[in-house]
Amino acid sequence: MSTREEKERLALLQGTLDLLILRTLVFGPQHGQGIARAIQQTSEDTLLVEHGALYPALQRLEAQGWIAARWGTSANNRKARFYTLTQTGRKQLVKESTRWRRLSTAIGRILGPEAKEG
Amino acid sequence: MFGRKRPVSDFNAEIEAHLQLEIERLKEQGLSEQEARAAARRAFGNVMHAEERFYESGRWLWWDHLRQDVHFGLRMLAKSPGFAAVAILTLALAIGANTAIFSVVDAVLLRPLPFIDPARLVWATEHFAFGPSTVISADFPAWKDRNHVFEQIAAFGGTSGANLTGAGEPSRVTVTRVTTGLFSMLGLQPAAGRAFLPAEGKQGQDKVALLSETLWRNRFGSDPRTIGETIRLDGAGYIVVGVMTANVRPQADVWTPLALDADIFSAHSPRWMMLAAIGRLKPGIEISKAQSDLQVLTQEMNKEYPPEAAQFRAHETVEVIPLHEMMVHNVRSLLLILLGTVGFVLLIACANVANLLLSRSVVRGRELAVRAALGAGRLRLVRQLLTEALLLATIGGLLGSITGLWATKILRQLIPATLPADVHFDPRVFGFSAAIIALALLIFGLIPALIASRTDVNETLKEGGLRLGASAGTHRLRGLMSVGEIGLSLILLVGAGLMVRSFLRLTEVDLGFDPNSLLLATVERxxxxxxxxxxxxxxxxxxxxxxxxxxxxxxxxxxxxxxxxxxxxxxxxxxxxxxxxxxxxxxxxxxxxxxxxxxxxxxxxxxxxxxxxxxxxxxxxxxxxxxxxxxxxxxxxxxxxxxxxxxxxxxxxxxxxxxxxxxxxxxxxxxxxxxxxxxxxxxxxxxxxxxxxxxxxxxxxxxxxxxxxxxxxxxQPLSDTTTMEEVIAKSVAPRRFRMLLLGLFALLALSLAMIGVYGVIAYSSTQRTHEFGVRIALGADRQDILKLVVRQGFKLALLGVSMGVAGALLVTRFLSSLLYEVSPHDPLTFAGVAALLMLVPLAASYIPARRAMKLDPIVALRYE
Structure with a gap:
């Protein structure tokens, strides 16, 4: 991983990490490392998730009751703390995604048609 | 669900698990163990940071800081034991005194009487142009049968003695005669047997008696078979029908019923009995209404008396007051005076502790600045200082409650015997004093903290920290507090002085007889x-x-x-x-x-x-x-x-x-x-x-x-054997007790004020060390330095004394009911106390003045 590569990655906007975590958990229980991996892979490595920042966010979501956690065993037989989406978490995800879509559409309109690359 | 309750170790384990999973994934991609570990850590970011953020989000930090603060506070207190001891002792004494006095006030004045629905109970009495106020027995039947205001009214006669004979040695007991309805009206239940029946209020059926629990225990060994037995009072037989509990009023060893058809209840009887009456007002009846109703009844009664009675019945008036008021009116003013006194002591104690804390804030200016420089937040510093103040309050309060507990026992004798109340150590009261002290500590503990947090750290460290908090304002505040302390203690000392003078006057009274070597033995047939x-x-x-x-x-x-x-x-x-x-x-x-x-x-x-x-x-x-x-x-x-x-x-x-x-x-x-x-x-x-x-x-x-x-x-038993000296001592005992109590509080105030003044002068002369050095170097005499220090004390004293004298002139009149042949503005007492208090600052400035006089100018000039 070169430095250049890292600089091109987008830093996450405040509040978006929560949304990404919730979205990732739709596919089933996952542990912290898995969530970090999934975000990075799904965004095709565009998004920079500092793994350390993930945990306070998980902490926060858990406190709000949107996700629940339980210790379990990972695919390669390691102990890990697995997070699942709760009922309220699911509702929250719908709400947040709608909001986010509206926001990005609005911003897209303001910025106008995409400039041609190159 | 509550992330905050999650232990730190669990969180750390999760991070560790994350790192392991990441390392394994990277290894699968072909990285070496070492490379994988480094990459995983890099991707994670700052592990410590994540841990810290978890930590701070929880309760842990708060608890941890408190523990640190307490620990540090204790260490600071231990480092200056003199300061700690004075502050704690001051608080302990003030809280103790307040707690004790307030407990008595609470028991006597604030708590309702332990009778059924005490608010409607009233005391009714007649006043005559001469003699004690009482209800003449011949008036009572009219009150009982023709009033329009009472649900019930009962009476009892003055307590007299009787010879109890029968089992064992003859003994003298007190007997009170009561109307049969008295106890049930008050809601007092017998501990054994039964109370009087209405029928026993008639002649021929009235030879029954109720025993007190004490007599029953001491004389009859609490034997239930006593009920139904006959006891002999002055030779006459009475059947014991029951035993009354200890809280019964009027107090007596034995109660017998008043027969309302007896001679003494007739206006034409050759002799009447002096009674006391207690009534329960009908709901909604005003006391004034009850008074006028009884007054009318009594005037109607005048016609039924023989003409010879007219002389004493002229100018008869009826008074009705709440029963509680009647029972406490003797002690009310004394208790309020004592309450005021300990209130003053509390004020002085607060001023003193605040003074001490202010002096300390100055000394600790540098320390606080260093801590600020090392990154302690302002809030953290303030909290540290407050914790120390609260530590003082807590220790002081604990000691105070012990003092209070002990003092309450002594003060129990302030409760009038007629009142069925007992003081117990009251946590409410203790909480009240503790809250006041804590408040004072918060306010005065906060000032130094605020001063410290406001100050520019750089400046303070450069200056050596000594001048921190030594603003003119702070110093003036401390001066004012000492002036206040002197003023308040002068008022208390004048009060105590007046009591002492009264007492001395009393002991000098010409008795008119010789009380020495005189034995008194009373025999009642x-x-x-x-x-x-x-x-x-x-x-x-x-x-x-x-x-x-x-x-x-x-x-x-x-x-x-x-x-x-x-x-x-x-x-x-x-x-x-x-x-x-x-x-x-x-x-x-x-x-x-x-x-x-x-x-x-x-x-x-x-x-x-x-x-x-x-x-x-x-x-x-x-x-x-x-x-x-x-x-x-x-x-x-x-x-x-x-x-x-x-x-x-x-x-x-x-x-x-x-x-x-x-x-x-x-x-x-x-x-x-x-x-x-x-x-x-x-x-x-x-x-x-x-x-x-x-x-x-x-x-x-x-x-x-x-x-x-x-x-x-x-x-024939002896009722009482005593000596004339004992009789005299007993007759002045309440006065003596009051004098000692007030004197004690006044001395307490005086010593607190002395400490306060000493603190101010000692501090300011330390501040002026440099100045003194210059003066000495320039040729000032040691005497001049002495004068400088003493003059400051003198100024405080003069201000305090004049304020105190003005205050005392205003308040000592409340004492006049407790004085004997001494004016509440007695010039001798005022002058003496004022002179004494002028000496206090002089004495307090002695040590600082000595220190200043011995200054070596070289050392002093280097001193910062």
Missing amino acids: PLTAAFDSQQHSAFFQSSLERIRSLPGVKEAALTQRYPLGPPHNATMILRVQGAENFRPSQPISVTAISPDYFHVMRIRLLKGRAFGDRDVEGAQKVVIVNESFSRMVFGGRDAIGQHIGFGEPSPTWKEVLGVVADAREDALEKEPGPEMFVPYLQQPSFSMTFMLRTESSPLMLAGGVREAVLSIDKN
Whole structure:
């Protein structure tokens, strides 16, 4: 991983990490490392998730009751703390995604048609 | 669900798991163990940071900081034990004193009476132009049957003594006669047996008795079989029907019912009984309404009395007050004065602790600046200082509660005996004082913290921190507080001084008799028909002769009552031969004595002669009067040989034999009133006191007297044996107690003020060390330095004393009811206390002044 590569990655906007975590958990229980991996892979490595920042966010979501956690065993037989989406978490995800879509559409309109690359 | 409750270790384990998973994934991609670890860590970011953020999000930090603060605070206190000790002691004493006094106030004034629905209970009494206020028994049936305001009204007679005989040695018990409904009206239940039945309030059925729990236990061993037994009071049999609990008022050993159809309840009876009445108002009836209702009833009653009664019934008025008020009115003002006093002490203590904390904030300026420089937040610093202040408050409060607990026991004697209340250590009260102190600590603990957090760290560190917080404002505040302390303690000291002066005045009072080596033994004969008055006289005469011959007895005499003893017989009915229109302006006491009473008491005979052996039953009736009587009745004329009569509308004439000097009879405080003495053989009494002038310690003869009396009548107990000195001490005991209490608080205030002033002066002279050094270097005399330091103390003192004197002039009038022959503005006391308090700052500046005088200018100039 070169430095250049890292600089091109987008830093996450405040509040978006929560949304990404919730979205990732739709596919089933996952542990912290898995969530970090999934975000990075799904965004095709565009998004920079500092793994350390993930945990306070998980902490926060858990406190709000949107996700629940339980210790379990990972695919390669390691102990890990697995997070699942709760009922309220699911509702929250719908709400947040709608909001986010509206926001990005609005911003897209303001910025106008995409400039041609190159 | 509550992330905050998640332990730190769990969180750390999760991060560790994450790192492991990441490392394994990277290894699968072909990285070496080491590379994978490094990459995983990099991707994670700052592990410590994540952990820290978890930590701070929880409760842990808060708890941790508190623990640190407490720990650090304790270390700071331990480092300056002098400061800690003074602050804690100050708080402990003030909290203790406040707690104790407030507990008594709470028990006596604030808590409702322990009776059923006490708010509707009232005390009703009649006032006459003379004599004690009471309800005349003949008025009570009208009150009971014809009133429109009471749900119920009950009465009881004054407590008297009776000889209880039967099982074991005869003993003297107190007996109170009550109307049958009294206890049920108050809601008092018997501990065993039953209370009186309404039917027992009739003659013939009234020979029943209730025992007190104490008597039942001590005399009958709490035996339930006592109920139904017959006890003998003055020889008459009473069937015990029940036992009453200890909180019963009126207090007595035995209660017997008043029969409302007895003679004493008739207006035409030759004698009436003095009663006290308690009523329960109907709901919604005002006290004033009850008072006017009873007043009307009593005026209607006037018509039913014989004409002779008109004289004493003229100007009769009825008063109705809440029962609680009646029970506490004797102590109310004293308690409020004490409450004010400890309030002052509390204020002084607060000022003192604040002063101490302010001085410390200055010393600690540098420390705080360093901590700020190392990254301590402002809030953190403030919290540190507050924690220290609260530590002081907590330790002080704990010690204070112990002091309070102990002091409350002593103060229990402030509670009037009539009130069925007991003080117990009250946590509410303790909380109240503790809260005040904590508040003061917060305010004054906060000021240094704020000053410290406001200051520029750089500046402070450069200056060496000494000048931090030493703003003119802070210093003025401290000066003002010391002035206030001096002022407040002056007020307390003046109060205590006035009490001391009153007490000294009282001990210098000319008693009119000699109280030394005097034994008093009272014997009360049973009041029954079986003993006629001649038999009483015979019994007392032979007892007196036997007692006279006891070894160690110099002289002995008999008297119906002794000075400063229980209340005596008094009469308003006096006829003077040749002055038929004479009416006495105040009641005249009548005392039956044996002939040598004046000689034994060393009461001077001013004119005429004392009684002799010839003045017996059947001879010319004779009387001796005191000086006050002679002045009131005969004015400038010679009393000897005059004839007077008293006690009955058409009295037998008695010849005045002599005039004796006045003696203090009722109380040391009370000027002697008019008195008449008669020979007990001409006017026998059932109750007499033997007065023995002894060769050595009087009490050693008590046993001999008891035996002498028993040898004449084996059923006759002694009611009371005491010495005249004890009687006097007892009569001044409440005053003495009040004086000591106020004096103690005043001294406490004084020492606190002294500490406060010392703190201010010592601090400011430390501040001026540099200045003193310059002065000395420039040739100032050591005396000049001394003057500089002392002048400052003097200024504080002058201000404090003048404020205190002004304050004292305003408040000492509240003390006037407690003073004796001393004006509340007594110049001597004021001057003395003011002078004393002028000395306090001088004494307080002694140590700082000495230190300043010994300054080495070189050291002082280097000093920062």
